[in-house]
Amino acid sequence: MVSSKAAPFEVSAEAGNARDAAWLDDDGRPRRSGTVWTASAHIVTAVIGSGVLSLAWAIAQLGWAAGPAVMLLFAFVIYYTSTLLAECYRSGDPVAGKRSYTYMDAVRASLGGAKVRLCGAIQYANLFGVAIGYTIAASISMRAIKRADCFHDKGHKNPCRSSSNPYMILFGAAEVVFSQIPDFDQIWWLSIVAAVMSFTYSGIGLALGVMQTVANGGFKGSLTGVAIGDGVTSTQKVWRSLQAFGNIAFAYSYSIILIEIQDTIKAPPPSEATVMKKATMVSVATTTVFYMLCGCMGYAAFGDAAPDNLLTGFGFYEPFWLLDVANVAIVVHLVGAYQVFCQPIFAFVERWAAAAWPDSAFVSREVRVGPFALSVFRLTWRTAFVCLTTVAAMLLPFFGDVVGLLGAVSFWPLTVYFPIEMYVVQRGVRRGSTRWVCLQLLSAACLLVSVAAAAGSIADVIDALKVYRPFSG
Secondary structure (H helix, E strand, C coil), rough: CCCCCCCCCCHHHHHHHHCCCHHHHCCCCCCECCHHHHHHHHHHHHHHHHHHHHHHHHHHHHHHHHHHHHHHHHHHHHHHHHHHHCCCCCCCCCCCEEECHHHHHHHHHHCCCCHHHHHHHHHHHHHHHHHHHHHHHHHHHHHHHHHHHHHHHHHHCCCCCCCHHHHHHHHHHHHHHHCCCHHHHHHHHHHHHHHHHHHHHHHHHHHHHHHHHHHHCCCCCCCCCCEEEEEEEEHHHHHEEEEEEHHHHHCCHHHHHHHHHCCEEECCCCCHHHHHHHHHHHHHHHHHHHHHHHHHHHHHHHHCCCCCCCCCCCCCCHHHHHHHHHHHHHHHHHHHHHHHHHHHHHHHHHHHHHHHHCHHHHHCEEEEEEEEEEEEEHHHHHHHHHHHHHHHHHHHHCCCHHHHHHHHHHHHHHHHHHHHHHHHHCCCCCCCCCHHHHHHHHHHHHHHHHHHHHHHHHHHHHHCCCCCCCCCC
């Protein structure tokens, strides 16, 4: 967004683009430069997030029989529905059709009406929730660094208590700065750094799990997971098993930003859909291998006692410096992942403001400094958003429960229902045909999973709230 009233000292890449059509794409926007690798980096940044650390706990609830099978099933569903969604980036012709810039644009082009408003409400509420979840996860990792050092110095029996609130504020302050980067295309470097960090801490978690398993002299765990009894009632077993579905769904959640990522890919040939399908295959296959290794080795190491956050639940105490490195990598990754997920919200509000007040200098005037585009409105609105998510995180610091609830609530509508409905319209799938029936059966099955997982997570949140005092950290 660049104002026509820009001051003479402003430096704008778009101004140069406007004078040279060779630097513009078919929609008049600056030429996109994304490839299968940058798109894969964005996806990996979004997918391999804090969710990977709760997978050992999820498998512990389901056991060796169901845990890995459920993970593979979710991977297949996410991959398949993402390929359907990638087909809906352009309306009509896959090469020359009208582009959709956001998930909501794609829904508007294919479905229209009330479904657009419903999609927008679900998508942006979920993205807001993800920002809260990532703030919680980052603060837990920062606090874990202090606790790991404390345990090393004072012994494992020392409580080493500390509040997570100062760390949430510190993370929020960092996000205020990075949120001034104007759009997706200009945070590719942050995504690559974040993707490297995600492999770093996932690899450390995997290595520690292998070391612990070797030290144990074999694999822990059972075919059916956590047993009823010894403090676990049959009701809790059911709720926690359902919550595990939500945790796994959250770990794979990225469909809500797929269209925004696809909009960074350079113009055909090959078509953006073709490139996005390859990026989806690369990233989902990569993350699934990591998830299976991290989740399974975490369960093998700790069995039914697997913590809900593998690197901060202190299943591991030593080597403390390696835990510190892993948790620093988590924090750096979450700084980037927060931006990947929040850019669609930022863009939506700023487009709305630009349309509502096109002549307002407060809204449109900006100065570019490196990757940052500074404007009074952007600074005010994005700072307010970060502050709101930080305060909400301080009110609800339940990592496992929040992760499960977010995954459950968003999985069916955004990952399954809308992509299937858009694909049916876009490709003219005949109602009542075998393909149509199969797609509807897939949607119905995923709806049942989402409802059950949400119920399990809500039950655990209610239990946690009974003993929690707000802002107690």
